[in-house]
Amino acid sequence: xxxxxxxxxxxxxxxxxxxxxxxxxxxxxxxxxxxxxxxxxxxxxxxxxxxxxxxxxxxxxxxxxxxxxxxxxxxxxxxxxxxxxxxxxxxxxxxxxxxxxxxxxxxxxxxxxxxxxxxxxxxxxxxxxxxxxxxxxxxxxxxxxxxxxxxxxxxxxxxxxxxxxxxxxxxxxxxxxxxxxxxxxxxxxxxxxxxxxxxxxxxxxxxxxxxxxxxxxxxxxxxxxxxxxxxxxxxxxxxxxxxxxxxxxxxxxxxxxxxxxxxxxx
Amino acid sequence: xxxxxxxxxxxxxxxxxxxxxxxxxxxxxxxxxxxxxxxxxxxxxxxxxxxxxxxxxxxxxxxxxxxxxxxxxxxxxxxxxxxxxxxxxxxxxxxxxxxxxxxxxxxxxxxxxxxxxxxxxxxxxxxxxxxxxxxxxxxxxxxxxxxxxxxxxxxxxxxxxxxxxxxxxxxxxxxxxxxxxxxxxxxxxxxxxxxxxxxxxxxxxxxxxxxxxxxxxxxxxxxxxxxxxxxxxxxxxxxxxxxxxxxxxxxxxxxxxxxxxxxxxxx
Ligand SMILES: Nc1ncnc2c1ncn2[C@@H]1O[C@H](COP(=O)(O)OP(=O)(O)OP(=O)(O)O)[C@@H](O)[C@H]1O
Ligand SMILES: [Mg+2]
Numbered sequence: 001x002x003x004x005x006x007x008x009x010x011x012x013x014x015x016x017x018x019x020x021x022x023x024x025x026x027x028x029x030x031x032x033x034x035x036x037x038x039x040x041x042x043x044x045x046x047x048x049x050x051x052x053x054x055x056x057x058x059x060x061x062x063x064x065x066x067x068x069x070x071x072x073x074x075x076x077x078x079x080x081x082x083x084x085x086x087x088x089x090x091x092x093x094x095x096x097x098x099x100x101x102x103x104x105x106x107x108x109x110x111x112x113x114x115x116x117x118x119x120x121x122x123x124x125x126x127x128x129x130x131x132x133x134x135x136x137x138x139x140x141x142x143x144x145x146x147x148x149x150x151x152x153x154x155x156x157x158x159x160x161x162x163x164x165x166x167x168x169x170x171x172x173x174x175x176x177x178x179x180x181x182x183x184x185x186x187x188x189x190x191x192x193x194x195x196x197x198x199x200x201x202x203x204x205x206x207x208x209x210x211x212x213x214x215x216x217x218x219x220x221x222x223x224x225x226x227x228x229x230x231x232x233x234x235x236x237x238x239x240x241x242x243x244x245x246x247x248x249x250x251x252x253x254x255x256x257x258x259x260x261x262x263x264x265x266x
Numbered sequence: 267x268x269x270x271x272x273x274x275x276x277x278x279x280x281x282x283x284x285x286x287x288x289x290x291x292x293x294x295x296x297x298x299x300x301x302x303x304x305x306x307x308x309x310x311x312x313x314x315x316x317x318x319x320x321x322x323x324x325x326x327x328x329x330x331x332x333x334x335x336x337x338x339x340x341x342x343x344x345x346x347x348x349x350x351x352x353x354x355x356x357x358x359x360x361x362x363x364x365x366x367x368x369x370x371x372x373x374x375x376x377x378x379x380x381x382x383x384x385x386x387x388x389x390x391x392x393x394x395x396x397x398x399x400x401x402x403x404x405x406x407x408x409x410x411x412x413x414x415x416x417x418x419x420x421x422x423x424x425x426x427x428x429x430x431x432x433x434x435x436x437x438x439x440x441x442x443x444x445x446x447x448x449x450x451x452x453x454x455x456x457x458x459x460x461x462x463x464x465x466x467x468x469x470x471x472x473x474x475x476x477x478x479x480x481x482x483x484x485x486x487x488x489x490x491x492x493x494x495x496x497x498x499x500x501x502x503x504x505x506x507x508x509x510x511x512x513x514x515x516x517x518x519x520x521x522x523x524x525x526x527x528x529x530x531x532x533x
Contacts, residue, residue: 055434057430057433057434082438085433085436085437085438086436087436088433088434088435088436089434089435089436089437090436094431094434096427096431098427101426101427101428102427102428102431103428103431104428104429104432104446104450105428105450106449106450106452107446107449112432115432115435115437116435116436119435119436119437119438119441120436164431167431167435168435
């Protein structure tokens with residue numbers, strides 16, 4: 001299968017960081033069409049910076065970028081800002097860690113979910129609304145008609161995250177970047193969001209790059225996983241292999257953080 | 267909460283009455299504001315002449331309504347110019363930052379460093395007095411205060427998560443600035459507009475009071491107040507009526523803005 005996303009020797013250096021400290025230091029991986037790849041690593045290992053580099057919107061006046069990122073045939077670092085904006089929200093959907101702050105408090109939920117359609121299509125108001133309601137139903141957001149008219153402060157964290165997912169998938173992107181999509185949510189909601197992501201992946205053949213610091217989360221969803229530490233990928237492979245036979249000491253440490261009862265379940 | 271509503275109700279009522287009288291005054295006043303009646307000069311307030319008559323026997327109430335209309339028009343135009351250009355400059359500076367931001371901020375700072383009255387004087391003495399020149403002069407002077415507020419709001423909102431997520435859906439800079447950020451600044455902008463309106467009323471009145479503003483035959487509240495001082499002894503109602511209208515105009519909008527602010531704070 002073809003690569004949906006290919007990251008090659010990505011290095012990111014922030015201008016305000018020490019000379020030799022790269023936030024991302026030579027990361028390479030690829031996500032195939034319709035695949036879910038897990039990217040795990042502890043806090044500060046560079047996961048979010050990697051994701052933001054893929055989005056192409058990290059400010060060039062605050063950081064230097066090296067290497068290459070190819071998204072569905074487009075070379076991100078070679079794209080103009082206009083070309084990047086035409087990819088974002090269309091081919092590439094993005095979901096963040098913080099659902100509570102990811103929605104504009106003065107706009108209703110519906111129009112925010114439709115944003116990508118407004119930017120990328122000429123659909124009429126009614127058609128957009130219809131698509132938004134569909135996306136909300138796909139994201140398992142209860143009573144879409146009602147929620148459509150609500151403001152963010154009227155929704156719970158779990159509902160907001162579903163709304164963010166609906167917004168990210170409304171234009172049926174080929175790749176979804178999910179940066180710790182469940183970290184801010186409680187355990188039951190976490191499990192629901194994860195199975196929602198799996199369903200979207202299977203039904204729409206949407207590739208997902210799932211970022212998490214939690215191997216447990218990754219194991220539920222991914223077939224392949226890359227382990228990141230201090231800006232580098234230290235181990236990569238099939239999830240079962242890594243769980244059974246971790247090579248890198250850091251991976252072992254991450255595995256030890258998971259309760260043993262869980263590990264036996266594999 | 268209850269108290270906030272009181273501000274809102276009283277301010278709203280005063281502003282509504284004043285606006286109604288002013289708008290009515292553009293079409294109809296009890297007497298013609300310029301009709302003289304030598305037989306009826308310096309009459310004290312009565313049912314016939316609510317605020318009495320002046321040295322030419324003109325109905326002061328009609329003149330005040332007419333003058334308030336001129337003042338109101340000038341104040342609204344000044345705020346509209348200052349606010350529109352302030353939003354434009356402030357949003358670009360706050361959103362993009364960088365060298366243009368530094369330069370424009372410095373220019374705004376240096377404009378505000380002078381007493382605005384003095385600057386208006388300079389502009390008027392170059393361009394000449396008159397309604398539209400006052401609007402132009404004050405309008406320019408009002409830009410920095412709006413620009414500064416809008417700039418700091420935009421700089422704050424630019425990096426918020428929900429603005430970033432709008433960008434990540436492919437929204438362009440223009441859309442981000444005016445569709446996603448601007449509505450968030452409305453509460454702050456609203457109080458800036460009411461304060462600006464009050465300042466514009468006062469500036470116009472002071473300039474016309476010193477007769478560098480509105481010139482006869484036009485009359486504004488300031489020029490009438492200036493006329494009235496000669497007759498302070500013989501016809502005190504002239505100054506009192508004019509002054510009361512200025513005070514009510516400003517009081518109404520101040521209370522309204524305070525009430526709106528309290529309401530938005532209480533959600
Ligand atoms: N805007 C920035 N300026 C300077 N340094 C930054 C900036 N953003 C991130 N960094 C640095 O880059 C490194 C990687 O951060 P990143 O946010 O990618 O970590 P992460 O793996 O996503 O962690 P977390 O699990 O906490 O989200 C950190 O050392 C951080 O200090
Ligand atoms: Mg992160």
